[in-house]
Amino acid sequence: NAGVTQTPKFQVLKTGQSMTLQCAQDMNHEYMSWYRQDPGMGLRLIHYSVGAGITDQGEVPNGYNVSRSTTEDFPLRLLSAAPSQTSVYFCASSYGRGGRQPQHFGDGTRLSIL
Amino acid sequence: AQSVTQLDSQVPVFEEAPVELRCNYSSSVSVYLFWYVQYPNQGLQLLLKYLSGSTLVKGINGFEAEFNKSQTSFHLRKPSVHISDTAEYFCAVSDTITGGGNKLTFGTGTQLKVEL
Numbered sequence: 090n091a092g093v094t095q096t097p098k099f100q101v102l103k104t105g106q107s108m109t110l111q112c113a114q115d116m117n118h119e120y121m122s123w124y125r126q127d128p129g130m131g132l133r134l135i136h137y138s139v140g141a142g143i144t145d146q147g148e149v150p151n152g153y154n155v156s157r158s159t160t161e162d163f164p165l166r167l168l169s170a171a172p173s174q175t176s177v178y179f180c181a182s183s184y185g186r187g188g189r190q191p192q193h194f195g196d197g198t199r200l201s202i203l
Numbered sequence: 204a205q206s207v208t209q210l211d212s213q214v215p216v217f218e219e220a221p222v223e224l225r226c227n228y229s230s231s232v233s234v235y236l237f238w239y240v241q242y243p244n245q246g247l248q249l250l251l252k253y254l255s256g257s258t259l260v261k262g263i264n265g266f267e268a269e270f271n272k273s274q275t276s277f278h279l280r281k282p283s284v285h286i287s288d289t290a291e292y293f294c295a296v297s298d299t300i301t302g303g304g305n306k307l308t309f310g311t312g313t314q315l316k317v318e319l
Contacts, residue, residue: 093246120305129212131293131309132247147306179246183305189235189254190305194246 091115095180095195102170102202110165110198112180120183121163122192125149125176132179138163170202205230205296209310216284217318224279224313226294234296236277237307238268241291250292253277264288289317 096111114121122137134147138157152174154166163182167174177199181192206229216222228234235254239247251262258270268279277294294310 122306124309129311131207131209131311132307133309134306137306181247185305189299191237191249191252192247192305192307194239194248196244196246 093180093182093193093195095178095198097198098196099199100201102167102200104170104172104202106170108167108170110167110178110180110200112163112165112195113161114163114180114182114193115161116182116184116193117160118182118184118193119160120185120190120192121157122147122181123153123155123163123165124179124181125174126179126197127176135165135178167200172202174200175202176200205234205298205308207294207296207308207310209294209313211313212311213314213316215316215318218286219283221282222280222284222288222315224292224294224315226277226279226310228275228277228294228296230275230296230298233299235299236268236270237295237297238262238266238277238279239293239295240264241293241312243290247293250279284315284317286317286319288315290315 093114123135124132126132136155138144177197180195183190183192208227237252238250241247253260253270261267291312295307
């Protein structure tokens with residue numbers, strides 16, 4: 090049971106490039122989300138999904154795009170990378186929609202934009 | 204909307220000493236409360252959670268937290284820390300509205316450094 094798997098673990102991009110951060114979970118969780126972690130700011134929600142085909146914006150969605158075609162996968166796309174998007178990105182999943190369930194986190198993707 | 208305040212960005216403590224990490228929250232609706240721990244270069248792991256019922260919640264690794272509704276606080280405590288407890292600790296809340304999803308609002312984190 091792998092839990093939440095994020096790839097790649099590290100990535101360096103140039104300003105203006107695009108890329109997709111991958112996230113997969115094998116726990117049949119309905120809810121998946123993406124956070125970014127910046128020093129002194131904790132984790133901030135980028136986008137989330139309550140099930141296949143349903144996505145919504147979080148606190149800091151600008152510059153990012155998501156889709157949820159299957160229960161297992163929730164990729165995060167950077168459309169045109171900017172230095173302000175240098176961060177550590179975490180994907181998380183949980184069972185159910187009611188807020189009671191703890192979230193399971195991946196190990197993160199460390200992204201640098203030059 | 205909710206907000207979470209962790210006033211202490213760093214807490215140094217000697218091994219075997221007690222520790223308290225403070226968390227205060229603000230919300231217009233009832234919330235669920237969580238503490239997560241992050242070890243270096245890893246994702247977050249759940250330490251404990253408060254959903255309802257007893258205000259004293261026990262978690263893994265000997266940690267516990269007390270929910271105080273009147274003070275809107277959820278402080279984390281451990282009576283005797285170990286070197287292996289060195290990590291960053293995050294307090295988080297989610298609202299109790301059914302169908303609202305599991306969106307978490309995090310505090311800015313407290314770095315616990317346990318010294319010999």
